[in-house]
Amino acid sequence: MTHLTRRLRTEIVLVIALTFGVSGIRALLQLTDALLDPRPLDQQQMTIYQSLSHIPWIDLGLQLASAATLFLYGALALFLLAGEVRLRRPGVRDLGWGLGLAAAIGIPGLAFYATAVHLGLSRQVIPTALEHPWTEIPVLLIWSLANAFGEEVVVVMYLLTRLRQLGWGLPAALAASSVLRGSYHLYQGISAGFGNILMGLLYGWFYWRTGRIWPLVIAHFIIDAVAFVGYTAIGGDLSWLGF
Numbered sequence: 001m002t003h004l005t006r007r008l009r010t011e012i013v014l015v016i017a018l019t020f021g022v023s024g025i026r027a028l029l030q031l032t033d034a035l036l037d038p039r040p041l042d043q044q045q046m047t048i049y050q051s052l053s054h055i056p057w058i059d060l061g062l063q064l065a066s067a068a069t070l071f072l073y074g075a076l077a078l079f080l081l082a083g084e085v086r087l088r089r090p091g092v093r094d095l096g097w098g099l100g101l102a103a104a105i106g107i108p109g110l111a112f113y114a115t116a117v118h119l120g121l122s123r124q125v126i127p128t129a130l131e132h133p134w135t136e137i138p139v140l141l142i143w144s145l146a147n148a149f150g151e152e153v154v155v156v157m158y159l160l161t162r163l164r165q166l167g168w169g170l171p172a173a174l175a176a177s178s179v180l181r182g183s184y185h186l187y188q189g190i191s192a193g194f195g196n197i198l199m200g201l202l203y204g205w206f207y208w209r210t211g212r213i214w215p216l217v218i219a220h221f222i223i224d225a226v227a228f229v230g231y232t233a234i235g236g237d238l239s240w241l242g243f
Helices: 002-038 056-081 092-118 133-165 170-183 190-210 215-231
Strands: 045-050 124-129
Touching: 002 056, 002 133, 002 170, 045 133, 056 124, 092 215, 124 133, 124 170, 124 215, 133 170, 133 190, 133 215, 170 190, 190 215
Parallel strands: 045 124
Antiparallel strands: none
C-alpha cells in the first residue's frame, strides 16, 4: 500500500465521519428507538425542522448557523478536490437535467412514502413546524439548498471521485455512496433508508457517467423545496395522502 493510498483512505474516513457518517449512526439509533417504541412506526410522527427559539430573530440566526454547517461540508470537499476535478458553471442544460431527475425521484418517492406509511414501514414525517411565518419560507429554501449542496458534493462528488482514485469500480463505489445516503435518513423509517439508497444509485450513476454535479444539486433542491414549502402552502394537511 503506497503512502498516497493510505492518505486517501484516511482522508475519506475523516471527511465522511465528520460530515454524514456520524449522522448515519445517529439516525440508526433513532430508528432503533422508534422500533422499540410500543407504537407501530406508522403511528409515530417526527418533525424535520422545528423552531429553535421563540424569538424570531434568534431562531433565524440559529437556523442559518445550522444550515451553514452543510454548506461548509460541501466547501471542505471542494477544497480537498481542488485541481483534481473540474467544477463547471451551472447552465441551462444542468437545469433541464435537474428537473428531469427531480421528477424521476420526487413523484415515485411521494407514492413510495405514502405506501410505506400505510404498510407500517415509515413514521409520519412532518416536514416543518417552524413558528415564525415571516421567516418560514426563506428558512426552508435555505435548508433545501444547504441539504442539496452538502449532500451531493460530499456523498456523490467527493466520495465517488476518491473511491475511483483508489481503484474502486462503479458497482462498489455506487454501493458505498448510496448506503451512506440511506443511513442518515433512517431516522424517518426503514423505507426512507431504502428509498434514499435507490436515489443514491441513480444520482451516483449519473455523476459517474457525466462528471456533472449541478444537476444533482438542482434536483435535490427542487425535491426538498417542493416538499417543505408545499407542506407549508397546504397548511400541513396530509389527509390527501390518507393520514
